[in-house]
Amino acid sequence: MFRSGVTLFGFVALVALAGCQPTTVDDGRPETARDFPQADRPVGPGGATDFFAEQTRDDRREAVTVMDLAQIRPTMTVADIGAGEGYYTVRLAERVGENGRVLAQDINQDALRRLGTRVEHERLDNVSIKLGAEDDPGLPENSFDRIFLIHMYHEVTEPYAFLWRLRPALRAGGQVIVVDVDRNGGQHGISPALLFCEFDHVGFRLVEFVRKPELAGYYAQFEAVGKRPEPKDMKPCSQPSATAETGDSNSG
Template sequence: MLLLAGGCNLFKQEDDGRPDTAREFPRAYRPVSNLGGNSVSSEQARDDRREAQTVMDLANIRPGMTVADIGAGEGYYTVRLASKVGARGRVLAQDIDESAIKRLGIRVERERLDNVSIKLGAEDDPRLPEKSFDRVFLIHMYHEVSEPYAFLWRLRPALRPGAQVIVVDRDRPADQHGIEPKLLFCEFDHVGFRLVEFVRKPELAGYYAQFEAVGDRPEPQDIEPCGQPGAKETKKPS
Protein backbone atom coordinates (compact mmCIF):
# COMPACT_ATOMS: atom_id res chain seq x y z
CA MET A 1 0.00 0.00 0.00
CA LEU A 2 1.31 3.42 -0.95
CA LEU A 3 0.01 6.53 0.80
CA LEU A 4 0.23 9.56 -1.45
CA ALA A 5 0.31 13.03 0.01
CA GLY A 6 -2.56 15.10 -1.28
CA GLY A 7 -0.95 18.45 -0.63
CA CYS A 8 -2.30 20.99 1.80
CA ASN A 9 -6.00 20.41 2.40
CA LEU A 10 -6.60 23.95 3.66
CA PHE A 11 -8.11 26.60 1.41
CA LYS A 12 -8.28 30.32 1.77
CA GLN A 13 -12.02 30.97 1.64
CA GLU A 14 -14.32 33.92 1.37
CA ASP A 15 -17.46 34.28 3.44
CA ASP A 16 -19.48 32.06 1.09
CA GLY A 17 -17.27 29.08 1.92
CA ARG A 18 -16.06 28.40 -1.63
CA PRO A 19 -12.36 27.59 -1.96
CA ASP A 20 -10.38 30.17 -3.90
CA THR A 21 -9.22 27.39 -6.22
CA ALA A 22 -12.82 26.97 -7.44
CA ARG A 23 -13.73 30.60 -8.01
CA GLU A 24 -12.95 30.66 -11.71
CA PHE A 25 -15.64 27.99 -12.18
CA PRO A 26 -19.41 28.52 -11.96
CA ARG A 27 -21.18 27.73 -8.74
CA ALA A 28 -23.41 24.65 -8.63
CA TYR A 29 -27.09 25.63 -8.61
CA ARG A 30 -28.11 22.68 -6.45
CA PRO A 31 -27.91 21.62 -2.82
CA VAL A 32 -25.09 19.38 -1.65
CA SER A 33 -25.51 16.45 0.73
CA ASN A 34 -23.52 16.41 3.94
CA LEU A 35 -20.37 14.31 3.89
CA GLY A 36 -20.70 11.02 5.67
CA GLY A 37 -24.48 11.09 5.87
CA ASN A 38 -24.99 8.68 3.02
CA SER A 39 -26.36 5.54 4.64
CA VAL A 40 -25.70 2.40 2.62
CA SER A 41 -26.10 -1.27 3.39
CA SER A 42 -23.46 -3.40 5.06
CA GLU A 43 -20.77 -4.86 2.84
CA GLN A 44 -22.29 -8.31 3.22
CA ALA A 45 -25.72 -7.07 2.15
CA ARG A 46 -24.17 -5.32 -0.85
CA ASP A 47 -22.33 -8.49 -1.79
CA ASP A 48 -25.50 -10.55 -1.36
CA ARG A 49 -27.20 -8.45 -4.04
CA ARG A 50 -23.99 -8.51 -6.15
CA GLU A 51 -23.60 -4.74 -6.19
CA ALA A 52 -19.86 -4.45 -6.82
CA GLN A 53 -19.83 -7.36 -9.25
CA THR A 54 -22.67 -5.80 -11.23
CA VAL A 55 -20.87 -2.46 -11.45
CA MET A 56 -17.54 -4.04 -12.40
CA ASP A 57 -19.24 -6.13 -15.09
CA LEU A 58 -21.01 -3.10 -16.54
CA ALA A 59 -17.72 -1.17 -16.50
CA ASN A 60 -15.88 -4.09 -18.13
CA ILE A 61 -13.14 -4.18 -15.51
CA ARG A 62 -10.30 -6.49 -16.57
CA PRO A 63 -6.98 -7.65 -15.13
CA GLY A 64 -4.20 -5.15 -15.65
CA MET A 65 -6.39 -2.04 -15.64
CA THR A 66 -5.61 1.07 -13.62
CA VAL A 67 -8.66 2.47 -11.86
CA ALA A 68 -9.52 5.19 -9.35
CA ASP A 69 -12.08 4.89 -6.56
CA ILE A 70 -13.05 8.47 -5.68
CA GLY A 71 -14.75 8.95 -2.34
CA ALA A 72 -13.51 5.51 -1.37
CA GLY A 73 -14.68 5.77 2.25
CA GLU A 74 -14.26 2.48 4.08
CA GLY A 75 -13.03 0.76 0.92
CA TYR A 76 -15.93 -1.44 -0.17
CA TYR A 77 -15.12 -0.92 -3.85
CA THR A 78 -11.39 -0.45 -3.36
CA VAL A 79 -10.76 -3.97 -2.10
CA ARG A 80 -13.00 -5.57 -4.75
CA LEU A 81 -11.45 -3.57 -7.56
CA ALA A 82 -8.01 -4.56 -6.30
CA SER A 83 -8.95 -8.21 -6.64
CA LYS A 84 -10.51 -7.69 -10.06
CA VAL A 85 -7.60 -5.83 -11.70
CA GLY A 86 -5.11 -8.27 -10.18
CA ALA A 87 -1.40 -7.97 -9.53
CA ARG A 88 -0.73 -6.29 -12.89
CA GLY A 89 -3.41 -3.65 -12.24
CA ARG A 90 -3.52 -0.66 -9.92
CA VAL A 91 -6.18 0.97 -7.76
CA LEU A 92 -5.95 4.52 -6.45
CA ALA A 93 -8.34 5.07 -3.54
CA GLN A 94 -9.10 8.74 -2.87
CA ASP A 95 -11.16 10.57 -0.28
CA ILE A 96 -11.29 14.10 1.15
CA ASP A 97 -11.93 12.81 4.69
CA GLU A 98 -8.59 12.37 6.44
CA SER A 99 -10.03 10.02 9.05
CA ALA A 100 -11.52 7.81 6.32
CA ILE A 101 -8.15 7.76 4.55
CA LYS A 102 -6.43 6.60 7.75
CA ARG A 103 -8.98 3.83 8.34
CA LEU A 104 -8.72 2.70 4.74
CA GLY A 105 -4.95 2.65 5.00
CA ILE A 106 -5.18 0.30 7.96
CA ARG A 107 -7.53 -1.97 6.02
CA VAL A 108 -5.31 -2.01 2.94
CA GLU A 109 -2.30 -2.95 5.07
CA ARG A 110 -4.26 -5.61 6.95
CA GLU A 111 -5.54 -7.21 3.74
CA ARG A 112 -2.13 -6.86 2.06
CA LEU A 113 -3.44 -5.09 -1.01
CA ASP A 114 -0.11 -4.33 -2.65
CA ASN A 115 -1.74 -2.92 -5.79
CA VAL A 116 -3.61 -0.16 -3.91
CA SER A 117 -2.43 3.40 -3.32
CA ILE A 118 -4.25 5.97 -1.19
CA LYS A 119 -4.50 9.70 -1.79
CA LEU A 120 -6.10 12.66 -0.05
CA GLY A 121 -8.21 14.75 -2.43
CA ALA A 122 -10.01 18.08 -2.24
CA GLU A 123 -13.60 19.19 -2.66
CA ASP A 124 -12.84 20.80 -6.03
CA ASP A 125 -10.00 18.57 -7.22
CA PRO A 126 -9.59 14.77 -7.12
CA ARG A 127 -5.82 15.31 -7.50
CA LEU A 128 -5.27 12.45 -9.90
CA PRO A 129 -2.10 11.98 -11.96
CA GLU A 130 -2.49 12.78 -15.65
CA LYS A 131 -3.21 10.13 -18.31
CA SER A 132 -3.25 7.37 -15.72
CA PHE A 133 -6.68 5.73 -15.52
CA ASP A 134 -8.83 3.39 -17.57
CA ARG A 135 -11.82 3.80 -15.26
CA VAL A 136 -12.73 6.34 -12.58
CA PHE A 137 -15.48 5.38 -10.13
CA LEU A 138 -17.74 7.87 -8.32
CA ILE A 139 -19.92 5.54 -6.26
CA HIS A 140 -22.71 7.00 -4.12
CA MET A 141 -20.67 10.17 -3.67
CA TYR A 142 -21.21 12.57 -6.58
CA HIS A 143 -24.11 14.24 -4.74
CA GLU A 144 -21.57 15.29 -2.08
CA VAL A 145 -19.34 17.13 -4.59
CA SER A 146 -19.79 20.80 -3.77
CA GLU A 147 -17.83 22.09 -6.78
CA PRO A 148 -18.83 19.75 -9.61
CA TYR A 149 -17.54 21.88 -12.50
CA ALA A 150 -14.08 22.37 -11.02
CA PHE A 151 -14.00 18.75 -9.87
CA LEU A 152 -14.89 17.26 -13.27
CA TRP A 153 -12.70 19.73 -15.16
CA ARG A 154 -9.68 18.69 -13.09
CA LEU A 155 -10.58 15.01 -13.36
CA ARG A 156 -10.49 14.97 -17.18
CA PRO A 157 -6.69 15.08 -17.65
CA ALA A 158 -6.34 11.90 -15.56
CA LEU A 159 -8.12 9.82 -18.20
CA ARG A 160 -6.33 7.65 -20.70
CA PRO A 161 -7.68 7.39 -24.27
CA GLY A 162 -10.92 5.41 -24.17
CA ALA A 163 -11.27 5.82 -20.40
CA GLN A 164 -14.69 5.89 -18.77
CA VAL A 165 -16.07 7.66 -15.70
CA ILE A 166 -18.62 5.62 -13.75
CA VAL A 167 -21.30 7.14 -11.51
CA VAL A 168 -23.58 5.09 -9.27
CA ASP A 169 -26.14 7.09 -7.34
CA ARG A 170 -29.77 7.31 -6.29
CA ASP A 171 -32.45 9.14 -8.26
CA ARG A 172 -33.45 11.69 -5.67
CA PRO A 173 -32.74 15.36 -4.88
CA ALA A 174 -29.11 16.16 -4.12
CA ASP A 175 -29.84 17.19 -0.53
CA GLN A 176 -31.32 13.71 0.07
CA HIS A 177 -28.13 11.82 -0.80
CA GLY A 178 -28.75 11.28 -4.48
CA ILE A 179 -28.82 13.22 -7.73
CA GLU A 180 -31.48 13.25 -10.40
CA PRO A 181 -30.15 11.82 -13.67
CA LYS A 182 -31.21 14.86 -15.70
CA LEU A 183 -29.00 17.10 -13.55
CA LEU A 184 -26.13 14.60 -13.54
CA PHE A 185 -26.16 14.43 -17.34
CA CYS A 186 -26.19 18.22 -17.59
CA GLU A 187 -23.23 18.79 -15.28
CA PHE A 188 -21.10 16.21 -17.06
CA ASP A 189 -22.11 17.49 -20.49
CA HIS A 190 -21.13 21.05 -19.66
CA VAL A 191 -17.58 19.97 -18.80
CA GLY A 192 -17.21 17.95 -22.01
CA PHE A 193 -18.37 14.44 -21.14
CA ARG A 194 -20.74 12.30 -23.19
CA LEU A 195 -23.14 9.83 -21.61
CA VAL A 196 -22.58 6.41 -23.16
CA GLU A 197 -24.65 4.14 -20.91
CA PHE A 198 -27.39 4.53 -18.34
CA VAL A 199 -29.23 1.70 -16.59
CA ARG A 200 -31.29 1.32 -13.45
CA LYS A 201 -30.43 -1.74 -11.39
CA PRO A 202 -32.02 -2.97 -8.14
CA GLU A 203 -28.64 -4.44 -7.22
CA LEU A 204 -27.27 -0.90 -7.02
CA ALA A 205 -30.11 0.67 -5.02
CA GLY A 206 -30.05 3.26 -7.78
CA TYR A 207 -28.66 3.76 -11.27
CA TYR A 208 -25.43 3.28 -13.22
CA ALA A 209 -24.19 6.02 -15.58
CA GLN A 210 -21.07 5.82 -17.72
CA PHE A 211 -19.38 8.80 -19.39
CA GLU A 212 -16.44 9.47 -21.69
CA ALA A 213 -14.60 12.71 -22.39
CA VAL A 214 -15.20 14.21 -25.83
CA GLY A 215 -13.73 17.21 -27.61
CA ASP A 216 -11.63 19.84 -25.94
CA ARG A 217 -11.97 20.67 -22.28
CA PRO A 218 -13.86 23.99 -22.01
CA GLU A 219 -12.29 27.01 -20.41
CA PRO A 220 -13.60 27.48 -16.85
CA GLN A 221 -15.25 30.81 -17.68
CA ASP A 222 -17.08 29.21 -20.63
CA ILE A 223 -18.80 26.52 -18.56
CA GLU A 224 -22.53 27.15 -18.32
CA PRO A 225 -23.96 26.09 -14.94
CA CYS A 226 -26.95 23.79 -14.93
CA GLY A 227 -30.15 24.79 -13.17
CA GLN A 228 -30.28 28.32 -14.50
CA PRO A 229 -33.07 29.50 -16.82
CA GLY A 230 -32.08 28.76 -20.38
CA ALA A 231 -29.39 26.21 -19.51
CA LYS A 232 -29.24 23.41 -22.03
CA GLU A 233 -30.24 19.90 -21.02
CA THR A 234 -28.71 16.55 -21.87
CA LYS A 235 -30.90 13.53 -22.40
CA LYS A 236 -29.81 9.95 -22.08
CA PRO A 237 -29.16 8.02 -25.32
CA SER A 238 -32.17 6.25 -26.81
Protein backbone atom coordinates (compact mmCIF):
# COMPACT_ATOMS: atom_id res chain seq x y z
CA MET A 1 0.00 0.00 0.00
CA PHE A 2 2.78 2.41 0.87
CA ARG A 3 4.57 1.84 -2.42
CA SER A 4 1.31 2.16 -4.33
CA GLY A 5 0.54 5.40 -2.52
CA VAL A 6 3.90 6.88 -3.41
CA THR A 7 3.34 5.95 -7.06
CA LEU A 8 -0.05 7.58 -7.09
CA PHE A 9 1.32 10.73 -5.40
CA GLY A 10 4.14 10.93 -7.92
CA PHE A 11 1.70 10.56 -10.80
CA VAL A 12 -0.52 13.36 -9.47
CA ALA A 13 2.53 15.60 -8.98
CA LEU A 14 3.69 14.97 -12.53
CA VAL A 15 0.25 15.79 -13.92
CA ALA A 16 0.17 19.03 -11.93
CA LEU A 17 3.67 19.95 -13.08
CA ALA A 18 2.79 19.21 -16.69
CA GLY A 19 -0.19 21.54 -16.41
CA CYS A 20 2.16 24.40 -15.51
CA GLN A 21 4.45 23.86 -18.52
CA PRO A 22 3.88 25.86 -21.72
CA THR A 23 2.63 23.73 -24.59
CA THR A 24 3.54 24.14 -28.23
CA VAL A 25 0.84 23.57 -30.81
CA ASP A 26 2.19 21.71 -33.80
CA ASP A 27 0.46 23.51 -36.67
CA GLY A 28 3.03 22.42 -39.22
CA ARG A 29 4.80 25.78 -39.42
CA PRO A 30 8.60 25.90 -39.29
CA GLU A 31 9.93 27.07 -35.94
CA THR A 32 11.94 29.74 -37.80
CA ALA A 33 8.72 31.28 -39.19
CA ARG A 34 6.74 31.61 -35.95
CA ASP A 35 7.73 35.24 -35.33
CA PHE A 36 6.00 36.18 -38.60
CA PRO A 37 2.28 36.39 -39.49
CA GLN A 38 0.68 33.31 -40.94
CA ALA A 39 -0.56 33.69 -44.50
CA ASP A 40 -4.34 33.95 -44.88
CA ARG A 41 -4.56 32.05 -48.16
CA PRO A 42 -4.68 28.49 -49.39
CA VAL A 43 -1.47 27.01 -50.72
CA GLY A 44 -1.81 24.18 -53.19
CA PRO A 45 0.67 21.33 -53.54
CA GLY A 46 3.81 22.01 -55.54
CA GLY A 47 3.31 21.79 -59.27
CA ALA A 48 5.42 19.99 -61.82
CA THR A 49 8.94 21.38 -61.87
CA ASP A 50 8.84 21.93 -65.63
CA PHE A 51 5.45 23.78 -65.37
CA PHE A 52 4.90 23.76 -69.14
CA ALA A 53 6.85 22.12 -71.93
CA GLU A 54 9.82 24.36 -72.68
CA GLN A 55 9.19 24.46 -76.41
CA THR A 56 5.62 25.63 -75.81
CA ARG A 57 6.88 28.41 -73.57
CA ASP A 58 9.52 29.42 -76.09
CA ASP A 59 6.99 29.39 -78.93
CA ARG A 60 5.01 32.09 -77.14
CA ARG A 61 8.24 33.94 -76.15
CA GLU A 62 7.63 33.72 -72.43
CA ALA A 63 11.20 33.94 -71.14
CA VAL A 64 12.22 36.57 -73.69
CA THR A 65 9.22 38.71 -72.72
CA VAL A 66 9.97 38.44 -69.00
CA MET A 67 13.68 39.14 -69.39
CA ASP A 68 12.94 42.14 -71.61
CA LEU A 69 10.45 43.54 -69.07
CA ALA A 70 13.00 43.00 -66.29
CA GLN A 71 15.72 44.66 -68.42
CA ILE A 72 18.18 41.79 -67.99
CA ARG A 73 21.59 42.76 -69.40
CA PRO A 74 25.06 41.23 -69.64
CA THR A 75 27.11 41.23 -66.38
CA MET A 76 24.02 41.25 -64.14
CA THR A 77 23.75 38.92 -61.15
CA VAL A 78 20.34 37.29 -60.83
CA ALA A 79 18.62 34.63 -58.72
CA ASP A 80 16.08 32.15 -60.05
CA ILE A 81 14.06 31.01 -57.02
CA GLY A 82 12.01 27.87 -57.50
CA ALA A 83 14.21 27.11 -60.48
CA GLY A 84 12.89 23.58 -60.95
CA GLU A 85 14.68 21.96 -63.87
CA GLY A 86 16.01 25.25 -65.15
CA TYR A 87 13.80 26.73 -67.86
CA TYR A 88 14.64 30.27 -66.72
CA THR A 89 18.06 29.42 -65.32
CA VAL A 90 19.59 28.46 -68.67
CA ARG A 91 18.02 31.40 -70.50
CA LEU A 92 19.10 33.88 -67.84
CA ALA A 93 22.61 32.42 -67.98
CA GLU A 94 22.76 33.13 -71.71
CA ARG A 95 21.36 36.66 -71.30
CA VAL A 96 23.73 37.79 -68.49
CA GLY A 97 26.72 36.29 -70.30
CA GLU A 98 29.99 34.90 -69.03
CA ASN A 99 30.62 37.95 -66.85
CA GLY A 100 27.21 37.68 -65.20
CA ARG A 101 26.04 35.21 -62.58
CA VAL A 102 22.88 33.15 -62.01
CA LEU A 103 21.99 31.47 -58.72
CA ALA A 104 19.39 28.72 -59.19
CA GLN A 105 17.57 27.83 -55.97
CA ASP A 106 14.82 25.35 -55.12
CA ILE A 107 13.56 23.35 -52.14
CA ASN A 108 13.14 20.22 -54.30
CA GLN A 109 16.38 18.27 -54.07
CA ASP A 110 15.48 15.91 -56.92
CA ALA A 111 14.82 18.85 -59.25
CA LEU A 112 18.14 20.41 -58.24
CA ARG A 113 19.99 17.19 -59.03
CA ARG A 114 18.47 17.13 -62.50
CA LEU A 115 19.26 20.82 -62.93
CA GLY A 116 22.85 20.18 -61.86
CA THR A 117 23.18 17.54 -64.58
CA ARG A 118 21.75 19.98 -67.11
CA VAL A 119 24.07 22.80 -66.06
CA GLU A 120 27.06 20.49 -66.34
CA HIS A 121 25.96 19.11 -69.70
CA GLU A 122 25.38 22.59 -71.15
CA ARG A 123 28.61 23.87 -69.57
CA LEU A 124 26.97 26.84 -67.87
CA ASP A 125 29.96 28.05 -65.88
CA ASN A 126 28.12 31.17 -64.70
CA VAL A 127 25.43 29.17 -62.84
CA SER A 128 25.48 28.11 -59.18
CA ILE A 129 22.89 25.88 -57.50
CA LYS A 130 21.58 26.17 -53.95
CA LEU A 131 19.04 24.34 -51.79
CA GLY A 132 16.57 26.68 -50.05
CA ALA A 133 13.91 26.40 -47.35
CA GLU A 134 10.20 27.13 -47.41
CA ASP A 135 10.59 30.24 -45.23
CA ASP A 136 14.09 31.32 -46.29
CA PRO A 137 15.60 31.50 -49.80
CA GLY A 138 19.04 31.57 -48.17
CA LEU A 139 20.47 34.25 -50.44
CA PRO A 140 23.68 36.18 -49.69
CA GLU A 141 23.16 39.81 -48.79
CA ASN A 142 23.62 42.67 -51.25
CA SER A 143 24.20 40.30 -54.15
CA PHE A 144 21.45 40.47 -56.79
CA ASP A 145 20.25 42.92 -59.41
CA ARG A 146 17.10 40.85 -60.01
CA ILE A 147 15.43 38.03 -58.10
CA PHE A 148 12.94 35.95 -60.10
CA LEU A 149 9.90 34.19 -58.59
CA ILE A 150 8.34 32.61 -61.67
CA HIS A 151 5.11 30.63 -61.30
CA MET A 152 6.11 29.67 -57.76
CA TYR A 153 5.20 32.46 -55.33
CA HIS A 154 1.70 31.03 -54.81
CA GLU A 155 3.38 27.90 -53.40
CA VAL A 156 5.33 29.81 -50.73
CA THR A 157 3.78 28.70 -47.44
CA GLU A 158 5.47 31.42 -45.33
CA PRO A 159 5.46 34.50 -47.58
CA TYR A 160 6.20 37.08 -44.85
CA ALA A 161 9.26 35.25 -43.49
CA PHE A 162 10.35 34.36 -47.03
CA LEU A 163 10.18 37.93 -48.38
CA TRP A 164 11.66 39.40 -45.19
CA ARG A 165 14.72 37.17 -45.53
CA LEU A 166 14.91 37.69 -49.29
CA ARG A 167 14.92 41.48 -49.15
CA PRO A 168 18.54 42.04 -47.92
CA ALA A 169 19.84 40.03 -50.90
CA LEU A 170 18.95 42.87 -53.29
CA ARG A 171 21.63 45.29 -54.35
CA ALA A 172 20.88 49.02 -54.48
CA GLY A 173 18.33 49.40 -57.27
CA GLY A 174 17.67 45.65 -57.31
CA GLN A 175 14.16 44.38 -57.98
CA VAL A 176 12.02 41.28 -57.46
CA ILE A 177 10.17 39.85 -60.47
CA VAL A 178 7.00 37.79 -60.01
CA VAL A 179 5.15 35.95 -62.77
CA ASP A 180 2.00 34.19 -61.65
CA VAL A 181 -1.62 33.45 -62.49
CA ASP A 182 -4.66 35.36 -61.23
CA ARG A 183 -6.52 32.61 -59.41
CA ASN A 184 -6.88 30.95 -56.01
CA GLY A 185 -3.78 29.45 -54.39
CA GLY A 186 -5.40 26.03 -54.32
CA GLN A 187 -5.54 26.30 -58.13
CA HIS A 188 -1.85 27.25 -58.50
CA GLY A 189 -2.16 31.03 -58.56
CA ILE A 190 -2.54 34.17 -56.46
CA SER A 191 -4.65 37.27 -57.01
CA PRO A 192 -2.68 40.44 -57.81
CA ALA A 193 -4.39 42.26 -54.92
CA LEU A 194 -3.11 39.72 -52.38
CA LEU A 195 0.33 39.64 -54.00
CA PHE A 196 0.60 43.44 -53.78
CA CYS A 197 -0.53 43.40 -50.14
CA GLU A 198 1.95 40.75 -49.01
CA PHE A 199 4.87 42.53 -50.67
CA ASP A 200 3.73 45.88 -49.27
CA HIS A 201 3.66 44.51 -45.72
CA VAL A 202 7.32 43.51 -46.01
CA GLY A 203 8.34 46.93 -47.35
CA PHE A 204 8.22 46.55 -51.13
CA ARG A 205 6.75 48.98 -53.65
CA LEU A 206 5.09 47.87 -56.89
CA VAL A 207 7.01 49.29 -59.85
CA GLU A 208 5.24 47.66 -62.79
CA PHE A 209 2.31 45.34 -63.42
CA VAL A 210 1.21 44.01 -66.80
CA ARG A 211 -0.85 41.15 -68.16
CA LYS A 212 0.43 39.51 -71.32
CA PRO A 213 -0.71 36.38 -73.19
CA GLU A 214 2.95 35.36 -73.58
CA LEU A 215 3.09 34.81 -69.81
CA ALA A 216 -0.12 32.79 -69.36
CA GLY A 217 -0.63 35.17 -66.44
CA TYR A 218 0.75 38.48 -65.18
CA TYR A 219 4.10 40.16 -64.53
CA ALA A 220 4.78 42.19 -61.38
CA GLN A 221 7.99 44.02 -60.47
CA PHE A 222 8.84 45.29 -56.97
CA GLU A 223 11.57 47.30 -55.28
CA ALA A 224 12.39 47.61 -51.58
CA VAL A 225 11.57 50.94 -49.94
CA GLY A 226 12.22 52.29 -46.46
CA LYS A 227 13.29 50.15 -43.54
CA ARG A 228 12.54 46.46 -43.37
CA PRO A 229 9.71 46.10 -40.82
CA GLU A 230 10.17 44.10 -37.63
CA PRO A 231 8.37 40.73 -37.73
CA LYS A 232 6.31 41.64 -34.64
CA ASP A 233 4.97 44.75 -36.41
CA MET A 234 3.82 42.93 -39.53
CA LYS A 235 0.13 42.16 -40.10
CA PRO A 236 -1.24 39.44 -42.38
CA CYS A 237 -3.18 40.38 -45.48
CA SER A 238 -6.75 39.17 -45.89
CA GLN A 239 -7.83 37.08 -48.84
CA PRO A 240 -9.52 39.52 -51.25
CA SER A 241 -13.06 38.97 -52.42
CA ALA A 242 -13.69 37.44 -55.83
CA THR A 243 -14.98 40.78 -57.08
CA ALA A 244 -11.80 42.72 -56.28
CA GLU A 245 -10.35 44.37 -59.36
CA THR A 246 -6.83 45.29 -60.31
CA GLY A 247 -5.54 47.62 -62.97
CA ASP A 248 -3.63 46.36 -65.97
CA SER A 249 -0.56 48.44 -65.25
CA ASN A 250 1.03 50.37 -62.43
CA SER A 251 4.26 52.29 -62.44
CA GLY A 252 5.96 54.88 -60.32
